[in-house]
Amino acid sequence: MTNIVVLVKQVPDTNAKIVFNGESVDLSAVKMVTSPYDEFAIETALQHKESSGGTVTALTVGGSGADKILKDAKAMGVDNIVRVWGDGFETLDSNSFQSVLSGVLSELGADVVYCGKSSADLGSGSTGPGVAEKLGWASVSNIVSASFGDGLTVTAPADGGNAVVNVSLPAIISCDKGDLKPRKPNVRGIMMAKKAQVDVREASAPASTVTLVSQTPPPAKPAGKTYEGGQSAAEVAKLLRDEANVL
Amino acid sequence: MSEVTVIAEITNGKLNPATAELVTAASALGGDVVVVVPCTDASVADAASAYSNVSRVVAAKSSVFANYDASGWAEAIDAVSPAGNLVFLASAQSKDLAARLASKRGISVVQDVVEISGNNLTSPIYSGKAFQTVAISTTAVISVRANVFSPSPSDGDASMSVVDATGNVKSAIKELIGRASERLDVAEANIIISGGRGMGSPDNFKHLEVIADTIGAAVGASRAAVDTWDDIPHSMQVGQTGKTVNPNLYIAVGISGAIQHLAGMRSSKYIVAINKDADAPIFQYADYGIVASWEDALPVLQSTFSEMF
Ligand SMILES: Cc1cc2nc3c(=O)[nH]c(=O)nc-3n(C[C@H](O)[C@H](O)[C@H](O)COP(=O)(O)OP(=O)(O)OC[C@H]3O[C@@H](n4cnc5c(N)ncnc54)[C@H](O)[C@@H]3O)c2cc1C
Numbered sequence: 001m002t003n004i005v006v007l008v009k010q011v012p013d014t015n016a017k018i019v020f021n022g023e024s025v026d027l028s029a030v031k032m033v034t035s036p037y038d039e040f041a042i043e044t045a046l047q048h049k050e051s052s053g054g055t056v057t058a059l060t061v062g063g064s065g066a067d068k069i070l071k072d073a074k075a076m077g078v079d080n081i082v083r084v085w086g087d088g089f090e091t092l093d094s095n096s097f098q099s100v101l102s103g104v105l106s107e108l109g110a111d112v113v114y115c116g117k118s119s120a121d122l123g124s125g126s127t128g129p130g131v132a133e134k135l136g137w138a139s140v141s142n143i144v145s146a147s148f149g150d151g152l153t154v155t156a157p158a159d160g161g162n163a164v165v166n167v168s169l170p171a172i173i174s175c176d177k178g179d180l181k182p183r184k185p186n187v188r189g190i191m192m193a194k195k196a197q198v199d200v201r202e203a204s205a206p207a208s209t210v211t212l213v214s215q216t217p218p219p220a221k222p223a224g225k226t227y228e229g230g231q232s233a234a235e236v237a238k239l240l241r242d243e244a245n246v247l
Numbered sequence: 248m249s250e251v252t253v254i255a256e257i258t259n260g261k262l263n264p265a266t267a268e269l270v271t272a273a274s275a276l277g278g279d280v281v282v283v284v285p286c287t288d289a290s291v292a293d294a295a296s297a298y299s300n301v302s303r304v305v306a307a308k309s310s311v312f313a314n315y316d317a318s319g320w321a322e323a324i325d326a327v328s329p330a331g332n333l334v335f336l337a338s339a340q341s342k343d344l345a346a347r348l349a350s351k352r353g354i355s356v357v358q359d360v361v362e363i364s365g366n367n368l369t370s371p372i373y374s375g376k377a378f379q380t381v382a383i384s385t386t387a388v389i390s391v392r393a394n395v396f397s398p399s400p401s402d403g404d405a406s407m408s409v410v411d412a413t414g415n416v417k418s419a420i421k422e423l424i425g426r427a428s429e430r431l432d433v434a435e436a437n438i439i440i441s442g443g444r445g446m447g448s449p450d451n452f453k454h455l456e457v458i459a460d461t462i463g464a465a466v467g468a469s470r471a472a473v474d475t476w477d478d479i480p481h482s483m484q485v486g487q488t489g490k491t492v493n494p495n496l497y498i499a500v501g502i503s504g505a506i507q508h509l510a511g512m513r514s515s516k517y518i519v520a521i522n523k524d525a526d527a528p529i530f531q532y533a534d535y536g537i538v539a540s541w542e543d544a545l546p547v548l549q550s551t552f553s554e555m556f
Pocket residue numbers: 014036442443444445446468469470471472484485486487488489490500501502503504505506507508511521522523524527539540541542
């Protein structure tokens with residue numbers, strides 16, 4: 001019985017316009033969704049279970065609003081849904097956040113953890129390797145495929161191409177898009193998800209040493225130049241060399 | 248004075264020139280700059296002692312560094328790096344390693360830094376739709392985007408020591424699969440020319456390849472191109488669910504400029520767009536926009552480049 005956990009995070013829809021309230025982003029009017037790479041992680045976790053048996057638990061660290069993405073994961077077919085939250089969790093730095101996650105993963109008794117390559121909001125790609133280090137586990141990041149025959153074998157980018165890697169468990173694997181298509185929930189899954197109870201747990205975190213100063217719109221770019229017609233490509237090519245200095 | 252450590256970026260067995268940019272970033276954080284070079288053969292580190300503003304170079308020699316294993320590399324680098332801030336390049340592999348090292352030392356990591364001002368670090372968030380500044384109050388590990396900081400000049404003469412490093416490897420490479428083409432990968436290239444659905448067919452990507460070969464660029468693609476045509480592999484995809492790239496020059500051909508595509512390339516230093524629709528959103532982000540069909544523009548671009556190169 002493999003105890004499989006998949007990490008999911010709620011983020012603004014990638015189509016959403018980001019608006020600001022003073023020096024911070026204002027997400028109050030934004031539609032929230034599962035971070036896109038996490039859907040590949042869910043799919044990989046479900047395939048792992050289908051191949052070797054076990055259970056899949058979707059885990060998020062988030063406020064009550066994040067119950068929705070847990071239910072979406074349930075509709076796709078995960079067995080259990082767990083949400084962790086605690087005081088001051090809105091502003092955890094990577095070390096504090098990863099401490100929380102590694103504590104919960106030990107509590108859950110996970111054998112293998114799948115997560116996204118990076119979250120669509122902060123997008124640092126630190127969670128998988130960081131949590132693995134705290135637990136003393138193996139990790140492989142940005143995998144494009146996985147197979148579950150004899151132990152876990154994954155394919156990930158390496159210098160000059162891809163490497164096929166055997167990973168010893170326990171391990172945390174972060175998922176890139178690869179060739180997978182995350183499954184769509186079926187009617188039964190959607191019904192199950194409606195009735196599902198979120199297992200809500202409390203946790204506490206060590207103090208953060210990195211603090212937020214401001215969130216601002218990207219620096220404005222000077223307006224570009226526009227040219228009409230294919231012949232203008234010659235002028236642009238020269239400007240790239242003489243004005244932009246990039247050739 | 249305390250020390251700040253640059254972890255040199257090694258690409259295909261050589262010191263990546265972007266390491267000189269990391270030296271500048273490290274100086275901005277403050278402290279004597281130490282460059283640690285993970286290597287299997289210490290001669291790789293020679294080039295690093297020529298960087299200016301470096302107090303010493305440590306060639307960390309280990310068989311562990313023959314193939315990437317996050318856990319083993321972090322252990323080996325941790326053992327040879329002094330306390331204090333650590334600076335990595337924000338490449339996929341080094342970001343992974345940066346996260347491991349920070350966690351190992353019980354400190355935090357700040358990735359994709361594009362600006363350093365005292366203890367304040369700025370990185371893009373929401374795929375570049377916003378910028379976030381954080382303050383570090385103690386030591387931290389940071390990764391720095393390429394092509395942002397100017398490279399430290401190379402008229403220095405830092406002392407170099409070679410130390411043996413070791414770490415426990417937790418994964419085993421079964422097989423290395425080389426890329427099908429010899430062409431540069433978009434994640435490594437300083438110039439990228441990408442095609443979208445507007446290219447009409449995968450065969451037409453050969454026009455992009457010719458230009459790429461002329462100017463030393465990688466060829467990328469939009470998701471619509473990757474999803475529509477089997478011949479265009481996902482490894483070429485730029486964007487939210489593809490690669491995030493940060494080249495000096497990004498040329499988008501027949502790409503509309505959807506928000507998810509922009510997410511992967513909007514921080515490019517210069518953007519050129521070729522699109523027959525003057526209202527295509529990509530033009531709002533282009534430094535140089537060419538309103539024309541690629542059939543008209545690419546031959547002119549190619550012949551001008553061939554004269555220049
Ligand atoms: C969760 C999610 C993740 C996504 N991730 C990505 C991603 O990683 N990367 C990505 O690219 N997209 C991504 N997308 C898809 C994105 O929304 C767009 O659908 C996609 O980028 C469109 O690709 P395109 O610009 O090639 O095609 P189109 O939008 O169809 O644009 C084609 C363009 O070509 C122009 N054109 C046509 N013929 C010619 C000609 N002869 N000469 C010149 N121009 C011509 C047209 O005017 C048009 O502007 C994602 C979407 C979602 C929902």
